[in-house]
Structures are given as C-alpha cells and as structure tokens.
Amino acid sequence: MNSISSKLLVTGLALAFAGEAAATEWNVSLWGKRRAFTEHVHKLAELVEQKTDGAFTMNISYGGLSKNTENLDGISIGAFEMAQFCAGYHPDKNRAITVLELPFLGVSNLEEEVAVSHAVYSHPSVAEEMAQWNARMLMTSPMPQYNLVGTGEPRDELKEFDGMRVRATGGLGEAFRAVGGVPTSVTSSEAYQAMQSGVVDTVAFAQHAHLSFGTINQADWWTANLNPGTVNCPVVVNIDAYEALSDAEREALDGSVDEAIAYYLENYGKLLEQWEAVLDEKGVTKVELSDAELDAFHKVAADPIRDSWIEEMSAQGLPAQELYDLVMTTLETQRAGN
Template identity: 35%
Template structure:
C-alpha cells in the first residue's frame, strides 16, 4: 500500500506539474537591469508594459528587471527612438505620429477607418505587421526592435465650445489629430495639429486647440480632458493611433537566449493585461462621460458620408506620398490582407 500510495503521489504530482502554466516556471540567468522610457503616468496604455516588467522579474527571481520611468523622465516622447539609438535606455514607448519622418512605414496602421473589428483581430494584425520588412527597416534605422503593440483602441474626439453636430461643423476647428486621422480631419475642413499627449490639456484649456482626437475612452480620462470639455463623440471610430513598445537592438541582442524566450512566453499575458485595462476603464468612464458631457452620436448617413470623403481618399493619398520611400501600395495591400485573414479566423 505504501508503494502504491507513493507511486500514486508521484503520478499525481507529475500531472499537476504538467498542468501548471509556463508562467510558474523559473528562468535562471545573469543579472540584467533595463530602463524603460515613457510619458504620462500609469494608465491603461502602460498596462502591457507593466505586466511585462512584473512577469520578467517574477519569472527570473528578480535577476532580470525593467524599471519603467514615467513622465518623460528619461526622454521626451518625440525623442524615445533617438534615446534607444544611442543606448541611453533599453526600452521605450513609441507613438508613430509624434515623429512620422522617423517611421514612415508604420503610418500605414494609422490610416482612418481600418476595419479592426475586435481585440483579437487588432492584436493578430498588428503583431504580424510588426514583422513586415518595411516596418522592421524603420526600426533598424534607430537600432530598435518592436516588441508588442499598445493595442490603442479606436479614436474619438472630445472638445469644448460649439459641438460639431454635423460634419460641416468641423470646418475651421483646430483639432489635435495625427497621421492618417489628421488627414481625415483635414478633409472635413478641420485644422489638424500633432500636440504631444501631455500638452493637450493645456492647449485645450487655453484655446490653442478646440478638440482632441484620442483613443476612446482611456486617453481622455488619463489626460483629464473631461474636466475642461463640454462634448465628445462616441461612434466616429476614426481609426487607431499606433503606439508600441520597442527595445534597443543592442540591449536585446545582449540578452541570453532564455531571457529572449521568456519575453516571448509572457507576451500573451501582457496582451491580456493590456486589453483588460482598456475594457475596465471603459466601464468606468462611459457613464461619467454621459453624465457630465454632451454625447454626439452621428447617424448612419453621416458616418457613411464621413467614410466616403475621408476614407479611401486618405489611403490613396498616403500611397502616393510614400511610394518613393518604400512599396507603400504593397504595404497597404499586405495590411488589408492581414485584416481579412484575421477576421476569418475569429
């Protein structure tokens, strides 16, 4: 009986061990300390990065650590790629439209009205596109490699003053919007500007801009825009702003293979944390927005007109402006093919 019991215990223990998630396993290696540069405070956007740092330390028993520096403590938001290129820090958040000249191919992801229909499609497409040679080449110029997308949700607008109840009301409005979203707003007659996120509150308060296009809803609350705004849109779904986490290529290359493997192993958990943060903040923010601000809901006819005048024309303009820099048409076609493939897989 004793032997049988022991054998049963061993078998049971083995079964339990096999059923434990990979995250419970410890990875041994040298002591490595990384500094990560970002802007703003802790918020939904930083959840994926924070989960990555948490799991890296946990899985290595504290031997591999990532210290996240908020509030542009290490670098201005527009200069994170520059800092990575000289090895000033080992990782950073990057938003492409802050510096479109530094990463022109990445702007394909900011084109308006791309059909990122759900979180799974968004993640799959953006992960796959990070491996595209044109996007890889953009990062190579800055001695950087892409790790994961910030999975920015679709953008809406928030502002003060006369609300743009009709599409014609946007004419002449000064709006914080970048990339293809800025081009779309310009077609509506607005005057787009690429004010960095930390400066939007002051710009809106002083009247330098009259509205800001931001990911719904976390960015509005993160930068406290509801405090000084009077209205917001809830169904324009202009498109996404591509921001992502990058690592210095030299720093990443110096990691032992087990740490590189670990970064891949924990990516699913980091994405899960990122998505959960967005979902949770929406549940909190939407009721508050509706209580305090005027919600603008455009009709199906208005949305169809918006997409007609500011969708495909912006895509065509983007191709024409970038074709001499890289195969812009081929890149856009690759993106649309990835979206179609991902949608069929959901």
C-alpha cells in the same frame, strides 16, 4: 588573516561580483503616468522578473528619461533599453507603420488592432526601417478608435468641422484636414492645456487618454461613433541590448509578450465598461453622427488619404500597397477565426 581565510574571502568576492555582473537591468522610457495604455509594460516587467528569478529587471520611468517624442532617438543611441512611442510623433522616422494610422481601416476592436499591428511589425520592411534607429519591435499598445471631446456647441455635422481646431496626429490629422479641420500635433501631455487655453476646440483621443490627461474634464460633448481611426504606439527595444541578453532572458522577454497583451486587453475592457458612467458623472453630452454624415466623412477622407499614402510611400521605396493589403488580409483572417 591566514591563507585559507584569504582564499575564502577572494572566492566570496569573486562570486559576488560574478552574480552582480550576471544581473540584467533595463531602463524603460514611458510618459505621462501609469494608465491603461502602459499596463502591458508593467505586466511584461513583472513576468520577466518572475521567469528569471529576479535576474532580469526593468526600471520603468514616466518622463524621467526622455520626452515622448524623443523616445526613438533615445533607443537609437542606447540611452535606455526599452521605450514606447507613437508613430504620429515622427512619421518620417517610422514610415512603414504609419499604414496602421490611415483613417477608416475598419478595425473594430482591440483584438483586431493587436492582430494587424503585429502582422505589420513582422514585415521585413518594418524591421529594416526600425534597425536604422537600432530598434526592434516588441509589441503594440492597442487602442480603440479615437473620438473627439470638444467645447461649446456639439458638432454633429461635417460642415461644423470646417475651421475646427483639433488635436490629432498622423492619419487622423489628415482625415480632419480633409473636412476642413485644422489639426495640431501637440503632445498628449500638452492636450489639456491646449484645450483649456483655447488653442484647440477639440481633442481626438482614446478613452483612457481623455481620462489620464484630463481632457474629459474640459469637455462639453463627446462623439460616440465618429471612429475615424486610431494611433499606433509600439513598444521597442534597443537591438544591442536585446542581442546581449542570454538565451533564457530573451526567451523570458519574448515569451511574455502574449500574456502581457492579454492582461492589457482585459484591463482596458474594464475601462471601456465604465466609460458611459464617466460621461454621465461629468455631464458630457454624447453626440452621434448620422450614417449619412459618417459616409460622407469616409468618402472624403478614407480612399483619397489611403491612395495618397500608397503613392507617396511607394515613391520612397516602401512596399506600401503590400503593407496596406497585409492589414486588410489580416483583418479578414482574424474575423474568420472568430
């Protein structure tokens, strides 16, 4: 081989390795299967790849990288670069955002859920707490108010919740406990089996999860208007991986969040439109509690649990009242803007 050919070969290899090194590939840890709850992650990956001409890609895994309850731990050690988790899985690790899981906050739609979640995520105390796990908040996974599916006779009075075994985490679990329920925090993936085997009588989920995890297939009834609250599930990124991005990659990532959320809301809206047909198809009775029963539930669960949370979190050094007030003022602002 002559010297010119050798130089060309070396240059070509150098360029190839340089191109290879410049490519950024992230692993993303989700769980279950692809569903309405994860569509914004897929949209985000699609947008980022488009905006960087394929230089920044994401490999999305459903359970192949970690258990859902260990995703935050995986982020902390850099086992993967992005993950989704729910606050109720480990409230001791993400205390500040559990304000979003307090019962009866009054959030009435997904747009409001996005607004209050992102407002809280932007609070310095949240960033500080997440930094302990080498995690940076990226976006929420907004869900509508949870409701119950159950077996046996419908429960449309609070007294019938006494002794009811319910799959519910975080503040929702505390709300049901306040009216005599027995909450258990089995993971979403285990909920169907828990219901099938009789470990629980009822499961509290948003509509997409009742469909995705099959609990609707075990259900005799569904509470259409209980609306005690919801679970908050952020998508986070590893801080080191985020800071290692180029300016263009970081701009592509951050600049795609709003579009990914908008896509999520549109997609979830279509699912909600189909929900009534699903209930009819599966022969599930729709249960509506009276205003008196709902008021009684609110009185027992809302104020006492909120006050207890504020007292407990304040004692741990968190600005609990400030976080709660932030949720309320954000709701007011969101509604005024509409």
